[in-house]
Amino acid sequence: MKMKHDYRFISKKSSDVRKANADLQDILNQVHRIMRENFTFQHKIVGSYSRNMITRDFKSNVGYDFDVNIYPHDNNNDYSPKKIKLLFKEALDKVARNYGFDYAEDSTRVLTIKFKDRKNSRILHSVDFAFVNDEGNECQEYIHFDKKQKEYTWNEQSYGFYMLPEKIDWLKENGLWGEVGTIYIYKKNYNDNPHKHSRSLFAESVNETYNKHYQPPNFPPKEVCTIPFTSNNSNEIRKIGAGYYFMVGAVAFPLRETGNTARVASQQ
Numbered sequence: 001m002k003m004k005h006d007y008r009f010i011s012k013k014s015s016d017v018r019k020a021n022a023d024l025q026d027i028l029n030q031v032h033r034i035m036r037e038n039f040t041f042q043h044k045i046v047g048s049y050s051r052n053m054i055t056r057d058f059k060s061n062v063g064y065d066f067d068v069n070i071y072p073h074d075n076n077n078d079y080s081p082k083k084i085k086l087l088f089k090e091a092l093d094k095v096a097r098n099y100g101f102d103y104a105e106d107s108t109r110v111l112t113i114k115f116k117d118r119k120n121s122r123i124l125h126s127v128d129f130a131f132v133n134d135e136g137n138e139c140q141e142y143i144h145f146d147k148k149q150k151e152y153t154w155n156e157q158s159y160g161f162y163m164l165p166e167k168i169d170w171l172k173e174n175g176l177w178g179e180v181g182t183i184y185i186y187k188k189n190y191n192d193n194p195h196k197h198s199r200s201l202f203a204e205s206v207n208e209t210y211n212k213h214y215q216p217p218n219f220p221p222k223e224v225c226t227i228p229f230t231s232n233n234s235n236e237i238r239k240i241g242a243g244y245y246f247m248v249g250a251v252a253f254p255l256r257e258t259g260n261t262a263r264v265a266s267q268q
Contacts, residue, residue: 180209
């Protein structure tokens with residue numbers, strides 16, 4: 001397979017990244033002021049910038065990107081998912097253009113603004129804004145845009161989303177973080193799907209490295225283990241999304257309650 005790109009890591013302390021981040025903070029501050037007329041929100045930079053894993057493609061016209069989570073404050077559900085996203089887009093378009101960005105593009109999960117070098121037809125950097133809602137720290141929803149149906153809905157994150165932080169911690173504790181970086185760069189360089197974002201490639205890199213090295217417990221094949229609900233194991237039973245799971249390391253086994261016990265199906 002031929003390498004599609006030439007991605008390399010760059011430091012978030014480099015002058016151009018620091019300037020881009022400063023502009024992004026200014027843009028967000030101004031959007032905050034505009035949006036107060038409708039609803040307030042919190043924001044958090046996540047993804048590659050927060051991990052100091054920013055990459056730049058030295059072979060193509062695609063620059064590095066920022067990922068920002070937007071947490072709308074709408075406790076009374078006064079605004080539909082569509083209204084939240086489009087009101088934010090309207091405010092963002094008013095501000096970001098003054099910093100050299102194009103108008104925001106609306107995709108399935110995010111709004112994206114791109115800073116371009118038009119003379120050389122290059123994207124220098126871009127920003128993805130995802131709209132999320134944490135439900136009591138037990139599950140997280142995001143605004144999903146169905147382009148075919150032209151519908152905006154709150155959808156719950158997938159099971160893999162909840163387990164990613166624990167897998168990252170395990171990999172770091174076991175000296176495997178460098179391997180994650182190597183696989184991540186490889187995936188970015190050979191990725192031929194323009195709609196596959198960095199956050200998806202990163203999650204794949206974490207999961208592949210974890211699955212390669214982590215040794216799961218040896219449950220009997222095709223059998224069910226019964227675990228009593230006691231104070232000794234209560235901390236190992238966790239609610240993930242709408243279901244309950246028995247945790248063994250960062251591996252989650254689905255539970256089915258039967259009285260004072262939980263039945264754990266083997267994943268072998």
